[in-house]
Structure formats: structure tokens, C-alpha cells
Amino acid sequence: MHEAQPGTTLRIEDAFAVSEALLDAASAAPDSSRPSAAMRVYQTLRQQIVDMVMLPGARINEKEIAVLHGTSRTPVHEAVRRLVEEGLVEVTQRVGTYVSRIPLDRLGEAMLVRTALEVAIVQRAALRIKPEDIARLRHALTGQLACVAAADIVRFHRMDEEFHEALAEIAGFPGVWRMIQQAKTQIDRYRRLTLPMPGRMDVVVAEHDHVVAMLEAGEAEQAACAMREHLDQVLPVLEIARMHRPEYFIAHLPDQRQPGPYW
Template identity: 60%
Template sequence: MNTPTPPQSVTENSLSAARRVYLALRQRIVGMDMLPGTRVVERDIAEEFGTSRTPVHEAVQRLADEGLIEVIPRSGTFVARIPLDALEEANLVRHALELAIIEKAATRATPEDAVRLHAILQEQAVAIAASDFHAFHRTDEQFHAALASMSGCPGVWPIIQQAKTQMDRYRQLTLPLAGRMAGVLEEHRAVVAAIEARDPARAAGAMREHLDHVMPVLEITRKLRPDFFISHLDD
């Protein structure tokens, strides 16, 4: 006779719902589907996800701890603006780790790894043709994660992802700029060519050039949407 599965406790159900809401809201915020300054109404979110207010509140608090949501007393809860100071810090962390990864990848990559990278580049070309910014960003993440994997240090990629959370929001704003996605694709191709040549120094140079192009367009983006950003100088 089959033993019935014991029902989940209220606490387990709450944790599961809180994680589901957290992951969905986080994706929307980082993907800029929920723009900086958007009011976050817990009641509406609970209705959307078919859950109580408790797991929604837990998810919102977790996102607030990550700097993605801002709770303003007597005003409300909003999607946080992008902190300019954090972008510079994230860029430094990403540079250090990605340059270390790429040198290892250039010495360890196999022909199969090169095929995998070219497949990702093709997906990026398709995303550009379709003007699909989300698809392009997704394949960009796949490209850099693949480099970490073939370097033999896959655990470094989650660290980079966590460090560049705010930068990812900013990068979503840059993708619609004329020529931006095409430029990124060409930079990726230069990285892949260096890896195929098994040239660590060349690969590091190509990656450095790629990463150095992230911040210069910040001022352009900030001028287009100044309401999306905040600096400690504004405090």
C-alpha cells in the first residue's frame, strides 16, 4: 500500500511561495520590466500570484536587502533607482574575475567548447535581427557563464552575477542604443577567436576591451533617463 505524502506545513508553503514571488519580481526588476520608481503594491502582487500577503512581504524585504526595492516610510514601496556608485564597484569586481577566467579558458578550451561558443554567438545574431533585447541579454549571460565553465571555475560565475546585479539593470537600458548589440557581438567574436587560437594574452586583451565599453555609455543613458539613477551626491 502506498504511503500518502504528508502535507506541507504552513511554513514550508510560505517559504515556497515567498521564493516564487522573489524570483519573479527579481527577474522583472533586473530585466527592467519593472522600472525604477515603480510603486510596489503587495496586495496586488499577492492577488497576481494567488498567495497571501506574508510571502509577498518576505520577498519584498529580501529584494530591499539587495537594494532592488526601496521602502520609504509614509510614502510607500518602490523599485529602487540604480545606484551609480555601485556600478563602478561592480565593474571593478567583474573586470578582475572575468579577466582571470578568460586566461584559463584560453588554455583549457576544447574544440567542443568553441562550437558551443559559436552557437551562442549565432543566437545573439538572431536576437539582434529580431531586436529582442531580453533574448540578447540572456545569451550574453550564457556566453560569459560558458567561459567560466570551460575555465574550470564555474563557481566564479554566480559570484560575478551577484556583484553585477545593478549593472545588469543599467545594461538593459543600453541595449536599444543604435549599434550597441552589434558592437557587443563583435567583441564576443574577438574573444572567441583568441580562445580558438589558444592565446591567453590576446583573449584577456579582447575581454578587457569588451568590458571597458560598458561604462562609457553610462553618461548617455543617464542623460536619457536621469530619473532611473541615484548617486550619494543626491542624498
């Protein structure tokens, strides 16, 4: 089992500062719609990990998190337990609690699921698409291009998600997109390493544009092929990221889903 390496510790207050606006918005919501303390901590930690704000190997201090959230350690412990089950956090008796490294073995599995579902989504979307849907997708592409020009990687990733979600909604399968999101959690972490690569965001936009062009032309099979080709580029680019930051990756995660010392 790998130990956290020196220099990977992220000050927890810095990580949570990034989500301050989000938390403020949530706290302004009516009490009936406000998530539980455990859910708030879970959502914030999960987003920080997926966004690579909290890097692989960063230690997690439950006491500090509890203080920052103004809650007891019980909700924090519950949130961390859920993250352990998702493979985003690892707990060892010697090292403690820290953000897990990105497991290479799960990336291939996740891409298999994602590709199968997204290709099917595009095929279905081609049969249902309307002019206003094309306009919606084009608007998303315009937003992505603006992110490229501004070198805004965080927003680009959000816009990328919106593009793929829009396709699922156009296809009439919004629930499938939620399944895809769950399956691709580890992929999203690694993608935050690849998007800063020179020209990478431009390539993604061009591939999205090709999918939209085929949908607009009514070419269902060509649109599906364009989506498959787009997703087929994910794992090859991963290898480049792995070579640059090998300390962020691991062959596979130990199975911590069974009851153990942490529970």
C-alpha cells in the same frame, strides 16, 4: 531620499504577465522541486526589476502581488524584504515601497569585481579550451546575431549571459559565474537601457567574437585583453544612458539593510 515620480508607476498585473509562462512552467514541476511562495514571488519580482519591466520608481503594492500569486501577504513581505537588502527595492514611510533607482556608486564597484574575475576566467579558459568549446561559443554568437536581426533585446541579454557563463564553465569555474551574477545585478538593469541604442548589440557581438578568435588561436593574453576591453566599454556607455533617462539613476542608495520600520 528620492520619492517616486509621477508616471513611473507600472501596473503590477502588466509586469507579472510577462512572467506568466515562467510561472506556469514552475507550477508544473514536482512538489519536491517547487520553490516556496516567498521564493517564487522574490524570483519573479527580481527578474522583472532586473529586466527593467518594473522601472525605477514603480510602486510595489504587496496586496496586489499577494492576490496575483494566490498567497498571503507574509511571503510577499519576505520577498520584498530580500529585495530591499539587495538594493533593488526602497521603502520610505512617506512614499511607500517602490523599485529603487540605479545607484551610480555601486556600478563602478561591480565592474571592478566583474572585470577582475572575467579576465581571470578567460585566461584560465585559454589553457583548457577544446574544439567543442569553441563550437559552443560560436553557437552562442550565432544566437546573438539572430537576436540582433530580430531586434530581440530580451533574448539577446539572455544569450549574452549564456556566453559569459559558458566561458566560466570552460575555465572550470562555474561557481565564479554565480558570484559575478550577484555582483552585477545593478549593471544588468542599466544594460537593459543601453542595448536598444543603435548599433550597440552589434558592437557587443563583435567584441565577443574577438574574444573567441583569440581563444581559438591559443592567445591567452590577447583573449584576456579582449575581454578587458569589452568590459571597459560598459561604464562609458552608462553615461549615455544616464543622460537620456536621468530619472532612473541616483548617486547612491540609502542604507536600508539595518532593522527599521519595514522590519
